[in-house]
Amino acid sequence: MSVETAIRDYSLVGPEAERAVAAGLASARWYTPPITRAELKELMRRDDGPAIRDTLIWFAAFIVSGGLGYYFWGSWAAVPFFVVYGVLYGSSTDSRWHECGHRTAFKTQWMNDAVYQIACFMIMREPEIWRWSHTRHHTDTIIVGRDPEIISPRPPDVLSLLLNLFALKNTFAFFRKVFLHASGGLTDEEMTFVPESERPKVHFVAGVYLTIFALVIVACFAFGSILPAMYIGLPTLYGGWLALYFGVTQHLGLAEDVLDHRLNSRTVYMNPIFRFLYWNMNYHVEHHLFPTVPYHALPRLHEAIKADCPPPYPSTIAAYREIIPAILRQLKDPTYFVRRELPRAAGPTPVGAVAAKA
Amino acid sequence: MNENWIDAGAADRISPEDVAPFEHEGRQYALYRTADDRYFATDGVCTHEYAELADGFVMGTIIECPMHNGRFDFTTGEAKGAPACVNLATYPVKVEGGRIFVKLS
Numbered sequence: 001m002s003v004e005t006a007i008r009d010y011s012l013v014g015p016e017a018e019r020a021v022a023a024g025l026a027s028a029r030w031y032t033p034p035i036t037r038a039e040l041k042e043l044m045r046r047d048d049g050p051a052i053r054d055t056l057i058w059f060a061a062f063i064v065s066g067g068l069g070y071y072f073w074g075s076w077a078a079v080p081f082f083v084v085y086g087v088l089y090g091s092s093t094d095s096r097w098h099e100c101g102h103r104t105a106f107k108t109q110w111m112n113d114a115v116y117q118i119a120c121f122m123i124m125r126e127p128e129i130w131r132w133s134h135t136r137h138h139t140d141t142i143i144v145g146r147d148p149e150i151i152s153p154r155p156p157d158v159l160s161l162l163l164n165l166f167a168l169k170n171t172f173a174f175f176r177k178v179f180l181h182a183s184g185g186l187t188d189e190e191m192t193f194v195p196e197s198e199r200p201k202v203h204f205v206a207g208v209y210l211t212i213f214a215l216v217i218v219a220c221f222a223f224g225s226i227l228p229a230m231y232i233g234l235p236t237l238y239g240g241w242l243a244l245y246f247g248v249t250q251h252l253g254l255a256e257d258v259l260d261h262r263l264n265s266r267t268v269y270m271n272p273i274f275r276f277l278y279w280n281m282n283y284h285v286e287h288h289l290f291p292t293v294p295y296h297a298l299p300r301l302h303e304a305i306k307a308d309c310p311p312p313y314p315s316t317i318a319a320y321r322e323i324i325p326a327i328l329r330q331l332k333d334p335t336y337f338v339r340r341e342l343p344r345a346a347g348p349t350p351v352g353a354v355a356a357k358a
Numbered sequence: 359m360n361e362n363w364i365d366a367g368a369a370d371r372i373s374p375e376d377v378a379p380f381e382h383e384g385r386q387y388a389l390y391r392t393a394d395d396r397y398f399a400t401d402g403v404c405t406h407e408y409a410e411l412a413d414g415f416v417m418g419t420i421i422e423c424p425m426h427n428g429r430f431d432f433t434t435g436e437a438k439g440a441p442a443c444v445n446l447a448t449y450p451v452k453v454e455g456g457r458i459f460v461k462l463s
Contacts, residue, residue, distance in 0.1 A: 027407055046417060103422075107417075135407075135426045135441045138426055139407055195443060291426070291427060292415050292427060
């Protein structure tokens with residue numbers, strides 16, 4: 001098969017979308033590992049404590065890094081503090097957006113919603129659009145033509161991945177869409193997953209976002225400095241690299257069109273600082289298998305079901321030792337993917353799920 | 359017993375503050391028991407997308423869908439926010455002789 005004939009249409013409104021539905025891959029039944037109801041109920045239990053603790057540390061880190069960046073502004077000494085501020089703003093917000101979008105981080109609902117709105121603004125993800133796109137991502141994880149959150153197609157779009165080290169492509173797409181949404185429009189793809197009843201919220205929030213960014217620009221001119229934008233707006237770009245570094249490990253290079261999260265997702269062990277910044281999203285297989293389990297319980301869930309899952313990656317470096325060669329090979333052969341091996345005693349993948357990809 | 363009251367099994371098969379499935383004539387229902395031993399019944403499938411609510415999580419009088427975390431108040435069926443936007447149907451429940459009866463019309 002040539003590269004040209006193997007290239008698929010990843011849009012949600014093209015022939016692959018129809019093919020996925022016809023193949024039974026849309027809104028399908030996915031594999032669920034065996035776990036007792038009592039055990040799962042205990043794991044799903046909500047608790048405000050861990051997220052309040054982590055959020056207070058998070059806000060304190062913003063204040064300290066941002067304050068010292070301000071103090072040293074104009075000298076090279078400001079750089080490390082803005083590096084930290086940028087990673088907090090442009091990367092750690094990926095996990096806050098994610099966990100609070102699921103409404104599992106906090107037990108108290110308004111706390112989830114408040115942190116969700118803050119994180120969405122920081123990482124430039126419109127809250128309603130991304131709530132619904134992520135809903136689809138969980139329904140049809142890495143199903144081509146259905147999942148709007150496939151990070152890169154096959155063959156991989158290496159240029160886009162590199163641009164997104166500084167969130168350049170994502171930011172361009174964000175502003176293009178936020179102007180469209182503020183003017184009352186939606187893309188054809190967004191119309192496939194955002195219900196009509198929720199669309200007025202999209203248009204309202206887009207207007208609010210544009211107003212805030214306009215005020216930041218006005219402030220930069222008023223003060224004759226880019227400093228205001230160093231705190232609001234630009235950190236999404238200069239601090240977005242760690243979100244990409246983490247995000248690539250979730251699914252890239254693994255199987256498409258399988259109804260088994262053990263085969264299309266990675267669990268990667270990370271150090272405590274990474275896990276704080278990423279809020280345990282490195283337990284990604286577990287998160288997809290049981291989205292109702294809060295981030296602070298994912299390590300326990302991992303222990304409970306790991307005999308049923310492929311072995312986790314011991315580090316992000318180990319994951320990238322697999323991902324980078326897979327990307328390079330997919331550039332020549334878009335049909336290639338990393339085939340995860342299930343333990344011998346693990347439950348079987350749903351019949352037809354793997355065959356359906358061919 | 360009125361013919362519309364359907365025997366849905368032993369009351370103690372549901373733990374306090376939990377949910378259990380019940381199927382009748384090919385249709386899925388979800389039965390709930392609150393922490394203070396009140397019982398409720400709703401349709402068994404989330405109004406957003408196909409997911410069985412009996413696999414979800416009960417918090418007080420809220421059932422959270424296991425797939426997308428949509429939430430409903432199972433005492434009224436009210437959807438409590440996206441992605442749950444359409445209310446759940448609810449059904450009268452009574453407990454007699456240690457068994458749950460659901461009135462299905």
